[in-house]
Amino acid sequence: MHPCRPRFSAALIFALAVVLPPTALAGPTQLDAARITALESAIATQDIKQVTSIVLLVDGQVAYEGYFNGGSADTLNDVRSASKSVTAMLVGAAIGDGSLPGVQARVYDYFPAFTAHHPVDPRLRATTVEDLLTMSTLWECDDENAFSAGHEERMYVTEHWLDFVLSLPVKGFAPWMTRPEDSPHGRAHAYCTANSFVLGAVLEQATKQPLADYAAQALERPLGITTSRWNRSPEGIGMGGGGTRYRSRDLARLGELVLAEGRWQGKQLIPARYVRAMVSAQATTGDGSDYGYQWWGLKLPVDGHETTIWTMSGNGGNYVFVIPGKKLVAVITSQAYNRSYAHPQSRRILTEFLLPALR
Structure with a gap:
């Protein structure tokens, strides 16, 4: 053979x-x-x-x-960033079991300890779970642009990934860039792993469980998946953006x-x-x-x-x-x-x- x-x-x-x-x-x-x-x-x-x-x-x-x-x-x-798709499925599971009210849930509302001590631009304060899911937040974050403030490699070398992302500046749109209102579906898409990481952090706040534990409860055990591995950030937040095995x-x-x-x-x-x-x-x-x-x-x-x-x-x-x-x-x-x-x-x-x- x-x-x-x-x-x-x-x-x-x-x-x-x-x-x-x-x-x-x-x-x-x-x-x-x-x-x-x-x-x-x-x-x-x-x-x-x-x-x-x-x-x-x-x-x-x-x-x-x-x-x-x-x-x-x-x-x-x-499977690297294929993990993002699993995180999106977990968002759906959390909506289904009532842990999340829906895709219009406001992201910063889940992190009161941050908003209590950091001023947040009102445009960013309106960021929703759906903005994260569709990679269309107004954070200046683009993994395909090495100069981007929110590039994933910049996040990885910081001690507090969540604070890094929640503190990102508002994205500017140069004359040659397509603004959200002129984009297909009304969203200016930019691939940003930080979006997926924050999704995992929102899930942990909403479900009151580590991301890996919620994944096991909501999807893996029901599907008969007995072995997996999820990464965590330096501060211990489940990494919803990549590296799941x-x-x-x-x-x-x-x-x-x-x-x-x-x-x-x-x-x-x-x-x-x-x-x-x-x-x-x-x-x-x-x-x-x-x-x-x-x-x-x-x-x-x-x-x-x-x-x-x-x-x-x-x-x-x-x-x-x-x-x-x-x-x-x-x-x-x-x-x-x-x-x-x-x-x-x-x-x-x-x-x-x-x-x-x-x-």
Whole structure:
């Protein structure tokens, strides 16, 4: 057997089908063997580099599962900013259980100790949870601009991340920049990890629990996820913006939950209305992609047509793709961190190999 070829058994496929309930009664999908062989060959020859796992679910059942380059079913994958999408799901869970009143909740209201001792511009005082979710706050924060006051690397070297973010100045709009009122969806999007970090801090205040504990209670245990790892800031606040670690199959469970609009084994873990908003265009990114609530709407070719595919996305080429029209969830984990080829090659795995293999 080829050293990169995954080893399956009927028992393994059956077991996974049990923990990941099918959305419809159907047998395992038969894939085009030639496409899968080509995919494994590309990984083996380093045409596709540093990918550690690929899991494909169709109709809730495992159609393909492979581990490469030292990855395994038990590996806790550092999915970097794909963590942001999980944090967005936790916001939905908190709205569903009443911990948060809704996406219009005002962010600074959750930090009275800060506002008691720091003057806050009224425009920033009006910042909502939805502003954080859509990366459209008025904080001067842009991870794609090394000169930005709120750039994530500046936050990481401070002792108090929360104070750092809440103290950021109001963003200015140079003549060549698009103002919120002139932007698609009325929001000027700027990718800012600090937004996601503060979301985690809001969740901790609202739920009265550490972020990792609330994640376990609201999502992980109900989904059968028994192992994960969440990072914390120097002051001990859960890091909702990156570095969370999950096993590949557990990432697939998260994707399946979104595919099922928040319902799992008869229980509504996240309100369906929230899930639909989460994976709908709420803002437009600089490259023309849609952006929902910390989920990306990528424009990718499907069956010869450009299609919006909603996905969790993280540095290194880590993805969880969700395609409702095909009842499909695809997980790709990769360690190509900070490599220019990381994202294109993971998208290529989906569009050049996995989707065509379904035909």
